[in-house]
Amino acid sequence: MRLFLAVLPPESAVQELDAAVRPLRMLPQGTGLRWTGLESWHLTLAFLGHVDAEQLAALEPRLAHIAHEHAAHRLRLAGAGRFGDRALWVGVSGDTLALRKLAEAAADAARRSGIGVDERPFRAHLTLARSGTARADLKALAGALADFQGEEWTAGTLCLMRSYLGAGPAHYEVVGEWPLTPES
Template sequence: MRLFAAVLPSRVAVDELAAAVDGLRALPGADELRWTGPEGWHFTLAFMGEVDERVLPELRGRLARAAHRTPSFPLRLHGGGRFGRRALWAGAAGGLDELRLLAERADAAARRSGILMDEHRRYQAHLTLARGRADTDLRPYVAELERFEGTRWQVAELTLVRSNLPRSGVAGEGPRYETVGSWPLGRAS
């Protein structure tokens, strides 16, 4: 199964971002982008790829410890950016140091569980909104996102998500995400 550890935004944050994305989708050329849907919005902390189910019990235990060692922290959706001409994303503000720490802990939990991870890179908080082709100019969308300021929420859990790749062959269909585990941040009471 394809897995990743993530932080899921609050319902209020998703609704605010969805309203902003509606405005972006009205810009010229927006129909050429492959937009992600609100039901799949998340901050990936550690992408694990294909994971053998036999590793799951150890991974769950290690992710639980990582979550319990990390206190809850504030976050809000803020601005946005792009990765070249390929991906448009919303950014974050607030407890970015804590988010990076949680990402490092989730990555370490996966590695210690025996999951082969890609080369470790500095974590960049982003929530993917759309993907484009090599000739797509995403700068107008980034300019619009610069003004976006979401409401603060408290990140309270670490989530393990299964990514089910599309099988229908329908153009534009994206993966479906399924929560397979979640753990509260901070010490359990």
């Protein structure tokens, strides 16, 4: 299975972001992009790649332990940016230190389970669109979302996600979830 660890924003935050993004899809800069679907919007904590059943069996109790040791925290989708001319994203504000610590602990749990983890530095974001093979000028689109400030919400669950790749857009499925310790 191809897996990753994530936090999923609530439906209300997704709908709010969609209302801000929808007009951008119609702009000349947006028409050639591969826009991600609302049902796939998430904050990736760690990419795990291909995981076999034995590794998964070792990982799941570690994730339960991590969730118990990390408190739920308040976040909001806010601002925007781009990874060069390859991807457009919306950022995250709020208790991003707690989110970073959760991401680091989740990646460490995967490593201790014998799973290779993508070693790129963690950067809290939600990918909105990719340019595909053609390079795109995403600067104007990122600028249009720069002042976006979504509602505040509680990140309260660590999710283990399976990705299905192939023809068409990627599809994601929650295969495990663990509640974080409630906010105090």
